[in-house]
Amino acid sequence: MLTDYHVHLRPDDEDTPPSRYFTRGNAERYREAAEERGIAELGVAEHIHRFTQALEVWQHPWWRRWARDDVDAYCAFVREETDLRLGIEADFVAGAEDRIASFLDAREWDFVVGSVHFLRDEAVDMEDWSVWGRGEPAEKIWRRYFETVGEAARTGMYDIIAHPDLVKVWGRDAPQPEGDLRRYYEPAIEGCLEGGVAVEVSTAGLRKPVGEIYPSRRFLEVVVDAGLPVALSSDAHVPDQLGHRYEDALALLEQVGIGELCVFERRERRLEPIG
Numbered sequence: 634m635l636t637d638y639h640v641h642l643r644p645d646d647e648d649t650p651p652s653r654y655f656t657r658g659n660a661e662r663y664r665e666a667a668e669e670r671g672i673a674e675l676g677v678a679e680h681i682h683r684f685t686q687a688l689e690v691w692q693h694p695w696w697r698r699w700a701r702d703d704v705d706a707y708c709a710f711v712r713e714e715t716d717l718r719l720g721i722e723a724d725f726v727a728g729a730e731d732r733i734a735s736f737l738d739a740r741e742w743d744f745v746v747g748s749v750h751f752l753r754d755e756a757v758d759m760e761d762w763s764v765w766g767r768g769e770p771a772e773k774i775w776r777r778y779f780e781t782v783g784e785a786a787r788t789g790m791y792d793i794i795a796h797p798d799l800v801k802v803w804g805r806d807a808p809q810p811e812g813d814l815r816r817y818y819e820p821a822i823e824g825c826l827e828g829g830v831a832v833e834v835s836t837a838g839l840r841k842p843v844g845e846i847y848p849s850r851r852f853l854e855v856v857v858d859a860g861l862p863v864a865l866s867s868d869a870h871v872p873d874q875l876g877h878r879y880e881d882a883l884a885l886l887e888q889v890g891i892g893e894l895c896v897f898e899r900r901e902r903r904l905e906p907i908g
């Protein structure tokens with residue numbers, strides 16, 4: 634059984650209103666692309682920052698710029714007009730744990746994807762508000778990033794931790810630490826164990842400057858040693874990106890000895906064999 638849960642129904646662009654993308658026709662295009670690629674379990678996880686209710690969680694100017702849509706209308710659309718699993722990609726915002734929990738607990742998700750895009754007010758993966766380029770050493774940014782992933786996982790608010798080594802997104806276009814990167818991973822893995830959360834394997838990194846699956850093979854080996862479950866996704870933003878380069882992901886999973894994937898329904902998790 635193949636899955637794709639971390640899926641967006643629209644690109645991260647201006648002028649992508651729900652009236653055009655949260656439609657039965659668009660959901661069907663995603664379902665058809667999934668079927669072609671043998672993906673039976675399909676869910677959607679829109680970005681929390683696209684919803685006005687997210688401003689009750691965080692008032693970052695970048696969120697204020699994007700928060701336009703109604704989250705309950707999104708939930709109703711997915712439940713009533715599609716056969717997709719209902720999820721959300723909810724950033725972890727340190728210090729806003731109670732407000733994130735209230736936002737999440739007020740709705741009936743199938744799964745909640747937790748992401749670390751921001752370290753305090755600065756973004757790891759965007760040119761706006763970037764954490765890079767102020768001269769802070771890569772060592773320090775990487776350490777903070779994986780500690781924050783651990784903190785996010787430990788809250789227990791999430792079912793899946795997304796793109797767990799996103800900090801590498803820019804590849805050689807950003808400062809990178811030297812040597813064996815395993816020294817960074819431990820706080821993230823410990824947080825996942827404490828929070829009982831699954832680790833995402835995402836092919837999105839293959840579309841980014843780094844050109845690698847999230848997480849690295851080394852990270853995944855630690856995941857296997859820790860006995861953590863894995864969820865497979867593409868982070869598609871258009872139907873054609875569904876299951877993007879899953880053959881590479883499946884080869885990696887096989888190499889590290891992962892034969893089962895997480896399946897979610899109403900926030901209950903079970904494992905299904907891949908093939």
Ligand SMILES: [Zn+2]
Nearest residue numbers: 722748795796
């Ligand atoms: Zn993300």
Ligand SMILES: [Zn+2]
Nearest residue numbers: 639641722868
């Ligand atoms: Zn995403």
